[in-house]
Amino acid sequence: MSKRTVIVSGGLLEEEFATGILKDEETELIIGVDRGLTFLYEHGLLPDYIVGDFDSVPEKVIAYYKEKTKVPVRQFNPVKDATDTEIALRLCLELHRHNIWILGGTGTRVDHVWANVQTLKIALDAGADARIVDTHNQIRLLKEDFVLKREEAYGPYFSVFPLGGTVEDFNLKGAKYPLNHHDLTAFDSLCVSNEIMGDKLEISFPFGVVILMETRD
Numbered sequence: 001m002s003k004r005t006v007i008v009s010g011g012l013l014e015e016e017f018a019t020g021i022l023k024d025e026e027t028e029l030i031i032g033v034d035r036g037l038t039f040l041y042e043h044g045l046l047p048d049y050i051v052g053d054f055d056s057v058p059e060k061v062i063a064y065y066k067e068k069t070k071v072p073v074r075q076f077n078p079v080k081d082a083t084d085t086e087i088a089l090r091l092c093l094e095l096h097r098h099n100i101w102i103l104g105g106t107g108t109r110v111d112h113v114w115a116n117v118q119t120l121k122i123a124l125d126a127g128a129d130a131r132i133v134d135t136h137n138q139i140r141l142l143k144e145d146f147v148l149k150r151e152e153a154y155g156p157y158f159s160v161f162p163l164g165g166t167v168e169d170f171n172l173k174g175a176k177y178p179l180n181h182h183d184l185t186a187f188d189s190l191c192v193s194n195e196i197m198g199d200k201l202e203i204s205f206p207f208g209v210v211i212l213m214e215t216r217d
Contacts, residue, residue: 002028002097002098002099003026003027003028003029003099004026004027004028004099004100004101005027005028005029005030005031005092005095005097005099005100005101006021006022006027006029006030006031006100006101006102006103007031007033007036007085007088007089007092007100007101007102007103007104007105008022008030008031008032008033008036008037008039008040008047008103008104009033009034009035009036009084009085009088009102009103009104009105009116010033010034010035010036010056010084010104011104011105011106011107011108011109011112011113011116012104012106012107012108012134013036013039013103013104014134014135015043017134017135018039018103018104019043019045021101021103021133022040022043022045022103023045029048029049029095029097030045030046030047030048030049031047031048031049031050031051031088031091031092032047032049032050032051032052032065032071033050033051033052033084033085033087033088033104034051034052034053034054034055034056034057034084035056035057035104036103036104037050037052037054037057037061037062037065038057038058038061039104041061041064041065046069046071047071048071048072049071049072049074049088049091050062050065050071050072050073050074051073051074051075051076051084051087051088051091052074052075052076052084052087052088053075053076053077053078053080053084054075055078074087074091083112083115083116083119085102085105085112085115085116085119086115086119086122089102089119089120089122089123089130090122092123092128092130093122093123093126093128097128098127098128098129099128099129100123100128100129100130100131101130101131101132101133102116102130102131102132102133103133103134105132105133105134105139106132106134106137116132117132117139117163117211118163120132120139120140120141121141121163121164121209124141124143124209133154136155136215136216136217137154137155137213137214137215137216138154138155138213138214138215139211139212139213139214140211140212141163141209141210141211141212142203142209142210142212143208143209143210145202145203145204145205146202146203146204146212147200147201147202147203148196148200148201148203148212148214149199149200150196150198150199150200150201153196153201153214154214154215154216155214155215155216155217156195156196156216157193157194157195157214157215157216158175158194158195158196158201158212158213158214158215159191159192159193159194159212159213159215160172160184160191160194160203160210160211160212160213161184161186161191161210161211161213162184162185162186162208162209162210162211163208163209163210163211164208164209165186165208166183166184166185166186166208167183167184167205167207167208167209167210168183168184168205168206168207168208169181169182169183169205169206170182170183170184170203170204170205170210171202171203171204171205172191172194172201172202172203173201173202173204174196174197174198174199174200174201174202175194175195175196175197175201176194176195176196176197177194177195179191184205184208184210193215
């Protein structure tokens with residue numbers, strides 16, 4: 001897989017975790033998004049692109065990037081039809097980036113978190129691998145059969161939810177709580193906090209989209 005592009009959004013940004021990813025050699029391109037730009041500024045990290053309406057960014061921060069750097073800035077009116085994170089994700093796709101991590105995509109604003117999860121569908125439809133990550137969670141979407149090796153799992157737990165409607169004939173193999181030919185609906189909590197048993201987890205379903213959350217305490 002190609003090296004990653006990291007979107008730094010305005011939610012929860014845990015310093016050691018976030019800077020570790022941003023400074024990692026696998027990170028090739030960084031997009032600063034609105035309040036996430038302040039985090040980059042405070043840690044001396046130069047993004048490759050900046051997007052947002054900047055309604056939550058101190059004036060001195062955006063002025064610095066506009067006046068002291070050559071980083072391309074795409075500024076939008078606060079009255080718009082998409083979140084700043086969605087705009088950044090669409091920029092990634094415009095740049096033909098296919099390995100996308102979103103930092104600051106979780107936090108106290110659950111409405112923003114849910115919007116970010118739904119936004120992942122844009123990347124999925126474009127054939128990109130986009131995920132939301134923090135120290136405890138990795139969230140991504142699946143639209144086809146998937147195998148997760150135990151040693152590659154983000155944490156000991158995983159949960160699965162349907163996105164956009166019931167997913168019929170849903171199967172989990174290699175899980176503590178396996179499923180066979182189950183109709184996965186949005187109206188129960190059956191698939192919360194499962195665990196991988198053995199070497200790998202196999203997820204299969206004939207059609208639809210599911211949210212896979214890999215978690216750790």
